[in-house]
Amino acid sequence: MSDWKSLEVFGLAKAEKQAWLLDELNRLTLHHQAHCAPYANLLAGQGQQARVAESLDAVPFVAARLFKMLCLSSTQPEDVFKTLTSSGTTSQVKSQIVLDRDTAALQSKVLVSLLSSFTGKARRPILIIDHDGLTGDKAGFSARGAGVQGLSFLGRDHTYALNSDMTPNWPVIDEFIAKYANAPVLIFGFTFMVWQHFIEPLIASDRSNLLPQALLFHSGGWKKLQDQAVSNDAFKTTVRQALGEGVAVHNFYGMVEQIGSVFVECEQGHLHAPSYADVIIRDQETLEVKNIGESGLIQVLSFIPKSYPGHSILTEDLGRLLGEGDCPCGRKGRYFEVLGRLPKTEVRGCSDVF
Amino acid sequence: MSSNIQLWAGSPDYLQWSRTQIMPFSEKRVQFLVRLSEVLLSGHYSAALTALGFWLRESQLRQWQQEYANDDKVILAPVGRVFIVSPSNVEGLFAYSWALSYLMGNQTVVRVSEQLTDDQRALFTLLESLDVQTAGLSEQAFISYDKRSDITQKLSHWCQLRMLWGSDQSIESIRQMPLPAQAQEWVFPDRYSVSVLHLTEADIPRIPKLAEGFARDVSTYQQQACASPKWVLWYQTDKTLQQQFWQAVDACLVGAFPANERLVASQYLCALGGVKVFYGNIKVIEASSILGGDQHLKGVVGQSQCSDLATITAQLPNHIQSVTAFGLDRAAKVALMTRSNVRQFAQMGHALNFDKVWDGIDLTTILSKKVRL
Numbered sequence: 001m002s003d004w005k006s007l008e009v010f011g012l013a014k015a016e017k018q019a020w021l022l023d024e025l026n027r028l029t030l031h032h033q034a035h036c037a038p039y040a041n042l043l044a045g046q047g048q049q050a051r052v053a054e055s056l057d058a059v060p061f062v063a064a065r066l067f068k069m070l071c072l073s074s075t076q077p078e079d080v081f082k083t084l085t086s087s088g089t090t091s092q093v094k095s096q097i098v099l100d101r102d103t104a105a106l107q108s109k110v111l112v113s114l115l116s117s118f119t120g121k122a123r124r125p126i127l128i129i130d131h132d133g134l135t136g137d138k139a140g141f142s143a144r145g146a147g148v149q150g151l152s153f154l155g156r157d158h159t160y161a162l163n164s165d166m167t168p169n170w171p172v173i174d175e176f177i178a179k180y181a182n183a184p185v186l187i188f189g190f191t192f193m194v195w196q197h198f199i200e201p202l203i204a205s206d207r208s209n210l211l212p213q214a215l216l217f218h219s220g221g222w223k224k225l226q227d228q229a230v231s232n233d234a235f236k237t238t239v240r241q242a243l244g245e246g247v248a249v250h251n252f253y254g255m256v257e258q259i260g261s262v263f264v265e266c267e268q269g270h271l272h273a274p275s276y277a278d279v280i281i282r283d284q285e286t287l288e289v290k291n292i293g294e295s296g297l298i299q300v301l302s303f304i305p306k307s308y309p310g311h312s313i314l315t316e317d318l319g320r321l322l323g324e325g326d327c328p329c330g331r332k333g334r335y336f337e338v339l340g341r342l343p344k345t346e347v348r349g350c351s352d353v354f
Numbered sequence: 355m356s357s358n359i360q361l362w363a364g365s366p367d368y369l370q371w372s373r374t375q376i377m378p379f380s381e382k383r384v385q386f387l388v389r390l391s392e393v394l395l396s397g398h399y400s401a402a403l404t405a406l407g408f409w410l411r412e413s414q415l416r417q418w419q420q421e422y423a424n425d426d427k428v429i430l431a432p433v434g435r436v437f438i439v440s441p442s443n444v445e446g447l448f449a450y451s452w453a454l455s456y457l458m459g460n461q462t463v464v465r466v467s468e469q470l471t472d473d474q475r476a477l478f479t480l481l482e483s484l485d486v487q488t489a490g491l492s493e494q495a496f497i498s499y500d501k502r503s504d505i506t507q508k509l510s511h512w513c514q515l516r517m518l519w520g521s522d523q524s525i526e527s528i529r530q531m532p533l534p535a536q537a538q539e540w541v542f543p544d545r546y547s548v549s550v551l552h553l554t555e556a557d558i559p560r561i562p563k564l565a566e567g568f569a570r571d572v573s574t575y576q577q578q579a580c581a582s583p584k585w586v587l588w589y590q591t592d593k594t595l596q597q598q599f600w601q602a603v604d605a606c607l608v609g610a611f612p613a614n615e616r617l618v619a620s621q622y623l624c625a626l627g628g629v630k631v632f633y634g635n636i637k638v639i640e641a642s643s644i645l646g647g648d649q650h651l652k653g654v655v656g657q658s659q660c661s662d663l664a665t666i667t668a669q670l671p672n673h674i675q676s677v678t679a680f681g682l683d684r685a686a687k688v689a690l691m692t693r694s695n696v697r698q699f700a701q702m703g704h705a706l707n708f709d710k711v712w713d714g715i716d717l718t719t720i721l722s723k724k725v726r727l
Contacts, residue, residue, distance in 0.1 A: 036623035045624025063618045070625055071651060099722065285613045297614065316614060342614055 004110070004303065007275040009117040010331035014324060017275055018056055023290060024303035025059045025090055025311055026052050032309035035074035039309040042066075056229050057289045061299050061312040064095075067257055074100040075307040086143050086256045093149045096258055103307040107260030110304055111150045114274050118250060119154060125180050126155025127173070127211075129198045131162045131188025143256035144190060144220075151188040151217065151260065161189075161198060169200045177210045184213045187243075190220035191251065194239075195230065196222065202242045211230060212244030218251045219262070230268065253317075253338050261302040263336070270327055270335035277302040279336055282314065283319045295320035295339055316342040358503055362470070363481040364495035368463050369512055371410050371493055376459040377487065378430045378722055379419045382534070383456055386490035390410045393480055402446045408709060410453055410547065418710070418718070428724045433461035433538070436721065437513035439528060441508075441520045442467035444568075444579045449477060450708045451517060451717065461493040463509055468498040507531045515721070521591070537547040539719055542713055544673030546579035546647050547695070550666060550690070552589040552681030553599065561595070564680055565602030567703025568621050571678055572636065573610040574706050576652050581676040581698075581705050585644050585656040589681070596657070600632040607635035611653025619654035622646055628656060643669045667693035675713060678705040 002020065002076065012020065033040045033049075043060055045051050066072065069182040073080070079100045086095040099107075130148055139145045152158050158174045163169045176185075189198065194216070202210070216239060232248040236249045253271050254262035261277035273279050280292040280299040290296045299320040327335045365371075376383065387410050392409025393399075410678055422443060423431055436455045440448030448464050455462040478496060485491040499505045510531050518525050519542040548702055549568065553561070571583055588596055620630055620637040626645045632638035637654045640643075645656060660666045667690055676698045677690065690696055697714035700707070710717050 041627050042621055042625040045629045046621070047629070047630065063614070063621050065618045066621055066625065069618075069622055178449075287613060287617070314614075314617070342612075 004276055005113070007273050012270060012275040012332055014332075017278075020275070021278060021301065021303060022053065022056055022059070024057070026132070028303070028306065028309075028311040029053070029060060031306065032311070038070055038072055039074070055110050056301060059301065059312045061314045062309060064255075064257055064313050064315045067095040067097060067308075067310070068093045071096055071098070071281060072310075073308050075100045076258075079307075082261065084143060084146050084256050091166055093287050094332055097259075097310065098308045100307040103305060106304050107146075108153055109148055110260040110276055112153045114260075114262065114264065114276070115151070115154055115217065118248075119186060120184075120303070123154065123185075124184050124186040124215070125157040125159070126152065126178070126186040126188060127159050127161050127176050127233055128215075129161050129163045130185065131166070132160040133164060143351075146256065146259055147190070147219065147254075148188070149204065151186075155186045155188075162193075166197050168197065170205075174245040177207075180211065182213065184215070185211055186214040187211070189216075189218055191218045191222060191235075192220065192224040193226055194218045195235065199239055199242050208242055209244045210242065212241050212246055215248040215250070216243070217252060217264075218249050219254055222338075226340070237306075239353075255300070255313075255315065255330050257313050257315075258300055258302045258305065260304045263300075266327060266329040266331060266335070268329050269337075270322055270326055270329070271337060272327065272329075272331050273334045273336075275333065276304070277329065279319070279321070279334055281316055281319055281336065284318070286344070288312075290321060290324055292321050296341045297342065298336070298338070318342055329341055359497055359499045360468070361502050362478040362496040362498065363485065364491040365493065366495065368461070368493075368495045369508065371461050373434070374459065374461055374493055375492075376411060376432065376576075378422065378458045379415075380459060382410075382488075382490065383448055383459070384415050384419070386452060386488055386568050387415060387486065389481065389488070391665070392485075399476060402473055402540065405445055405707075406449050406477075409450065415457070422718065422722075426727065427724050430458075430722050431657070431725050433723055434460060434514040435723055436460040436462045436513055436515045436517065437509045438462060438464045438517045439465055439520060440464060440525075441524075442469065444545065444575055446473060446477075446497075447519060447708070451519070452496075454717050455517075455709055456494060458718060459557075460515075460721060463495045464495065464503075464599055465506075465509075466498055467497060470498075475514070480598050490565075500591070509693050510534075510537070513537055515540070517720075518674070527612060533570070539714065542580075544654075545673050546644075546671050547676040547678070547704065547711065548585045548644070548670070548674065549583040549678040549680075549702075550587045550682060551591060551599070551679070552686075553591045553595045555595075558595070558598070558637070561598055562602050565599055566606050566701050567701070568599075568678070569603050569606035569610070570703045571700075571705035572655065575605060576611065579654070580648055581700070583655070583676070583678050583705055584647070586638075587658055587669065589663070589666060591661050597632070600634075600636075600638055600705055604632070604634040604636060610635060615651075616653035619651035619700060622649060622651065623654060623656060631657070635690075644671065647671055663689045664693070666690060670694040670696065676700050676705055678696055678702055709710070 003278050048060045075098050080102045081099050081104050084097040165288045240247050241251050250262040250265050252262045263271040267273050278301040281296045283296045298315045298317045301312050321336050321338050325332050391407045394574055438451050448466055451465050475703035510533050514537050516539045522544045523542050525541050539582050568697050616637050623639040623646050628639035628641040628645055631640045639656050674695050675697045680702050
């Protein structure tokens with residue numbers, strides 16, 4: 001089997017991709033079965049032991065929430081390099097993702113390879129819409145910190161746009177703008193933070209057309225923006241109003257349970273599965289595989305997770321499969337859209353009025 | 355008074371109430387509850403509130419009145435000032451404990467969660483309107499407040515009885531606040547409940563009815579109440595009968611639990627070592643002993659096979675509450691309770707029916723005092 005580095009990021013035709021990815025995933029299933037007892041139990045309990053999947057949709061999946069309920073690790077405690085936690089808000093229980101050095105390194109390499117297919121090989125100056133202070137502590141590494149660190153490999157002259165109280169650090173921003181107004185730059189941040197802590201203040205301060213050659217990557221869920229009735233289109237329009245008409249804006253879909261192999265939005269507004277990963281849409285009620293045009297729960301597949309059994313995860317996000325191999329942008333593979341979260345069945349455990 | 359207190363029904367000046375002279379089963383209070391019951395039974399309320407209405411029906415109240423009639427040795431009197439903290443998972447629960455406190459003649463402050471459910475709103479609206487007509491709630495208050503405020507502390511000093519319903523964690527935090535030596539406390543912490551079933555060939559015709567009851571016990575509150583059965587301990591029951599039972603249960607639970615909840619719950623129990631034996635509107639996971647008791651799972655029931663009563667009791671956790679049982683005679687029940695902490699038995703389909711003897715405690719007794727003459 002060919003090494004992932006030899007694959008073109010969005011260049012594999014369906015049969016080729018399935019053959020490569022399926023082989024990787026089957027190997028991971030066996031690996032985790034041998035190294036993670038709860039995962040082996042899970043397969044055995046569901047009658048899925050010692051089975052090699054014949055197709056991608058037959059690869060066993062783990063419900064995403066299990067990472068919040070159990071420590072699922074295929075890594076010896078002494079080999080744990082860092083543990084990622086989801087950026088879950090307030091009192092929610094957070095996911096725990098255990099990484100060894102190899103998996104952590106692979107995440108970064110894959111992410112860089114994937115995103116540089118949008119940015120080009122040259123490292124661009126990068127403006128990070130966050131504050132500098134997220135990536136210090138390895139033991140309790142947040143998804144936000146991991147995202148920032150992952151993206152930072154793509155850029156140079158890393159500039160943090162926010163103060164620790166989330167207000168814009170104007171002197172730093174203005175200096176970055178003055179320095180790179182006519183250069184291709186990279187901007188990265190979490191969707192809601194880009195909107196609330198960067199774009200809105202920029203507009204309010206009457207700054208406009210500031211970084212006309214920028215490329216903006218943003219990720220992290222739309223819920224808060226949907227609450228403010230900001231659509232993806234409105235988001236893009238407003239970003240371009242503030243930064244420049246020609247600014248490229250790419251959302252991407254990813255999660256702490258599968259860092260690295262993210263799904264990036266193309267010029268058509270479609271999220272694309274790279275060669276290293278895939279999506280399957282499953283019926284919310286029956287969990288049967290859905291076809292193009294249909295919506296349901298999003299299952300994500302990735303060849304990266306070796307330190308924990310997260311190579312096939314059924315998320316609690318809803319999406320619609322839009323097509324495969326025929327996006328006008330020219331990228332091969334499946335493309336889809338995310339429709340939001342599965343409506344939360346109210347968590348009403350024994351009672352906490354106190 | 356702090357501004358973050360919300361009063362949903364009753365009277366706001368509870369810290370200033372003077373002592374009451376009302377006695378248990380006072381006619382005015384009985385009449386108030388009867389009126390409440392009649393309106394709840396009028397057909398305009400949810401199943402849960404209708405059940406509350408039924409529980410408070412006049413014949414029931416009168417029966418209790420008989421049961422607690424005074425004799426020439428003791429006279430029943432109120433405890434005085436009662437502070438009830440109620441849980442949010444079983445939203446109607448506060449009404450039951452409040453009604454008993456009220457009936458026993460107490461001044462009562464009930465704290466409910468700040469996030470009201472539709473049922474709670476409807477009930478408070480009704481209580482308010484009855485209060486306007488009768489002034490029946492002049493010494494009662496239903497409030498919410500921010501848990502970080504000092505109100506719990508104030509009420510703990512005010513009350514003569516503190517009654518806490520909630521998770522172990524909530525109860526332990528409230529218990530950080532000292533209770534004056536003269537006050538009593540009763541707590542209703544996290545509990546776990548199971549079903550013990552003993553079916554024989556002769557029971558086959560009864561399976562549909564039993565299954566319907568079981569389905570009601572698990573679907574009410576989506577298994578989140580302490581008394582909801584989460585595990586079935588099969589006592590000397592043939593596997594074919596078990597399968598028939600699950601098929602019948604399944605037929606009663608169409609759409610009861612979201613598929614993703616069932617998946618999460620069953621994968622969790624499998625990861626702990628369980629094996630899926632039935633897959634449908636509810637999933638059944640078999641293991642040699644109870645698993646996953648510390649998680650709030652939905653749409654899954656565990657099962658284990660027990661050849662004798664000792665295997666059953668060996669599995670029951672310390673915080674076992676209800677055993678919804680079928681096919682156990684009195685001797686078997688006694689054997690179970692003497693070897694474990696079982697606090698109550700229930701019939702199939704009645705696991706969540708509230709009773710004034712709950713969790714092993716006679717609530718009317720603790721909400722009153724017996725004054726020897």
